[in-house]
Amino acid sequence: MSHHRAITLSLLFLAGVINFLDRSSLSIANGTIRSEMHLNATEMGLLLSAFSLAYGFAQLPLIGLLDRAGTRIILGAGLAIWSTAQVLTGFVRGLPAFLALRVLLGAGEAPFYPSGVRSVREWFPVEGRGRATAVMSMSQTIGLAIAPPVLTWLMLRIGWRAMFITLGAAGLLMALAWVALHRPRSATGFREENESAAHEGAWKALIRQRTVWGMMLGFGGINYTNWLYTTWLPGYLQNERHLSLARSGWVAAFPFLAGAAGMFSSGTLADRLARAGARLTTVHRCNIVAGMVVSAGSTLAVAHSSSTFGAVSGISLALFFIHYAGTSGWGYVQTVSPSHCVASLSALQNFASFMIASAAPVLTGWILDRTHSFSLSLSLCSIITLLGALSYATLAAPDGMRLDRSKL
Numbered sequence: 001m002s003h004h005r006a007i008t009l010s011l012l013f014l015a016g017v018i019n020f021l022d023r024s025s026l027s028i029a030n031g032t033i034r035s036e037m038h039l040n041a042t043e044m045g046l047l048l049s050a051f052s053l054a055y056g057f058a059q060l061p062l063i064g065l066l067d068r069a070g071t072r073i074i075l076g077a078g079l080a081i082w083s084t085a086q087v088l089t090g091f092v093r094g095l096p097a098f099l100a101l102r103v104l105l106g107a108g109e110a111p112f113y114p115s116g117v118r119s120v121r122e123w124f125p126v127e128g129r130g131r132a133t134a135v136m137s138m139s140q141t142i143g144l145a146i147a148p149p150v151l152t153w154l155m156l157r158i159g160w161r162a163m164f165i166t167l168g169a170a171g172l173l174m175a176l177a178w179v180a181l182h183r184p185r186s187a188t189g190f191r192e193e194n195e196s197a198a199h200e201g202a203w204k205a206l207i208r209q210r211t212v213w214g215m216m217l218g219f220g221g222i223n224y225t226n227w228l229y230t231t232w233l234p235g236y237l238q239n240e241r242h243l244s245l246a247r248s249g250w251v252a253a254f255p256f257l258a259g260a261a262g263m264f265s266s267g268t269l270a271d272r273l274a275r276a277g278a279r280l281t282t283v284h285r286c287n288i289v290a291g292m293v294v295s296a297g298s299t300l301a302v303a304h305s306s307s308t309f310g311a312v313s314g315i316s317l318a319l320f321f322i323h324y325a326g327t328s329g330w331g332y333v334q335t336v337s338p339s340h341c342v343a344s345l346s347a348l349q350n351f352a353s354f355m356i357a358s359a360a361p362v363l364t365g366w367i368l369d370r371t372h373s374f375s376l377s378l379s380l381c382s383i384i385t386l387l388g389a390l391s392y393a394t395l396a397a398p399d400g401m402r403l404d405r406s407k408l
Contacts, residue, residue, distance in 0.1 A: 001190055004183065005123050009135055011182050012116045015079060016139025017146075018171050019112050022086050022105065023051070023230065024147040025167055028249070029160040030235045041235075043095065045365025048231040049358045050099050054106030056354030059114070062347040063206075066114055067340060070186070075115040076179040082108025083171025090165035113330070114346035121334050121342045122185040127274045129334055134267025134327050138260045141323060144230060145256035152249030206348055211336065214395025219329050219349050220356030221292055221388015225299065225322045228360040228381050229255065229315060232374070240374050241308045251312060259319035266291070266327035284332040285392060291325030292389035296382040303378035322385070332396075356384070 026033070026048060034044055066074050085104035092098045116136045124132045154163045206212045233255065237248040266287055273283050295318045302314035330346070337345045364377040 004185070004188060004190065005132075007181055008119050008123050009132055011178055012119060012136045013139045015075070015112065015174050015178060016116070016136060017143040018167070018174050019082075019109055020140045020143030020230075021147050021151065022082060022167050022171065023109070024144055025086070025151055025164060026051075026102075027231050027234050028147060028151040029155055029163070031238060032155065032160050037095070037098075039095070041365040041368045042362065043365075045231075045362035047095075047098060047102055048361030048365075050102040051106040052227060052354050052358040052361065054103040055110050056106075056351050056358060058107040058110035059347040059351035059354070062111055062114055063344045063351075066111065066118065066343040066347065070184045071111075071115040071119050071343075072179060072182050072184055072187075074111045075182075076175055078108050078111040078115075079171055079175035079178060080108075083168045083175060084108075085168070086171060087165050087168030090161040090163075090168070110347075110350075113350055114343045117330055117333060117346040118343035119182075119184075121339060126280070127271055130267040130270030130274065130327075130331055131264075132267070133330050133334070134263045137263045137267075137323070137327050137330065141256045141259035141263060141319070145253045145260065147256075148234060148249035148252035206341065206345055211396050212345065212348065214391050215329070215332065215345075215349050216352030217356075218288070218292075218388045218391035218396060219326075219353035221385045221391070222288075222322055222326045222329055223353040223357035224360050224384045224388070225295060225318065225381055226326065227354075227357040228364060228377070229319060231361040232364050232377075233315065236374050237308075239368070241311060243308070251308075254312060255315040255319045258316035259323040262291070262320035262322070262324035263327045266324040267331070270328065270331055280331070280335045284328040284335060285396060287328035288325045288332065288392050289389045291321040291323075291328070292385050292392070295319075295321035295325065296385035296389070299378050299385065300382040303375045303382070 030044060033039065034041075039047075062074070082105050085101045085108055089098070089101045089105070092101060117133070120129055120132045120136060151163060154166065158166070233252050234248050237243045237251055241248075243251060270280065270283055270287070274280055298314050298318035298321065302311050302318065305311040305314055329349075333345050333349060334342060360381070363380070364374070367377045367380075368374065
């Protein structure tokens with residue numbers, strides 16, 4: 001059992017690091033690509049939003065399909081698709097082709113989180129899922145933390161096109177490793193007697209429940225904040241704080257490392273309280289709401305910061321607490337959902353949240369073109385984060401309640 005758990009979590013972590021290196025590659029090369037391809041900030045925002053919109057819409061086919069077909073096939077195919085798109089991006093020459101490949105990248109990356117949440121749910125016990133989810137999620141912030149210095153170095157050494165090709169090749173190798181080494185629990189001797197197949201109409205039952213709407217809208221506040229900083233942090237440091245390309249790469253790493261610390265803190269606390277007998281629905285919702293409120297306040301402080309140190313400190317706090325909340329957001333999915341539709345609920349939550357988050361890159365670029373400042377975009381982000389916290393506090397199930405399983 002421990003052998004399977006270790007392999008599953010290690011593969012998810014490595015796939016996640018590659019996933020978020022790929023996601024952040026365009027942000028790191030933002031200025032260079034804009035200059036070479038003569039793109040304005042709005043067009044760059046459109047490229048960044050094309051990924052997130054495709055990522056969001058590609059969640060819909062996963063609802064039901066992932067719970068039936070399993071994580072080995074679906075995530076393996078996703079890895080191959082997004083890595084191929086990344087390789088081809090190295091050869092792009094015009095905006096239309098670039099947009100098409102960003103759409104393909106988003107569609108390919110869509111299965112990662114639902115597959116990871118399902119894998120953690122099926123292989124780990126209740127009192128160990130918090131840290132396992134945190135480790136899987138930390139691949140996001142570790143990837144984003146090492147992306148600025150590593151990808152900036154690569155770009156300065158071999159150019160942005162070769163950087164994209166190199167990342168895509170690494171992803172294709174990861175796809176082979178996932179298919180060769182990962183096994184779902186149902187395909188091993190550890191299959192549980194009470195495992196049930198995914199219900200064909202599970203998504204219809206999910207969408208009718210108020211709790212699900214609270215999670216969908218609330219997680220949108222988390223992903224809006226996350227996606228704004230993921231896509232525009234290097235550009236913010238270069239344009240607003242006047243840091244060089246090389247220096248911004250190193251400075252941008254610190255806030256994402258703070259995000260990783262927030263994830264680990266959230267998962268560790270949840271597991272400790274689970275062992276003590278605490279009600280996990282209460283634990284996760286408190287973590288989510290508190291984390292989002294503090295993150296919103298930190299982002300607002302960034303908008304009014306007069307120094308680079310103050311701004312980076314505020315961003316670090318914002319990412320620590322938004323990822324503290326986000327880790328419990330995935331923990332809440334595992335807590336309220338029956339095992340046979342946990343991936344479906346994960347995909348549905350991801351879909352809705354990225355419909356909201358997709359506005360962040362293009363709206364930020366549009367505002368930047370008109371105001372030549374990030375202050376308004378950051379203030380707007382703070383408001384959206386607070387609205388997400390309100391959704392979790394009011395629409396999601398009251399403490400101790402779960403989804404109505406009779407409908408699932």
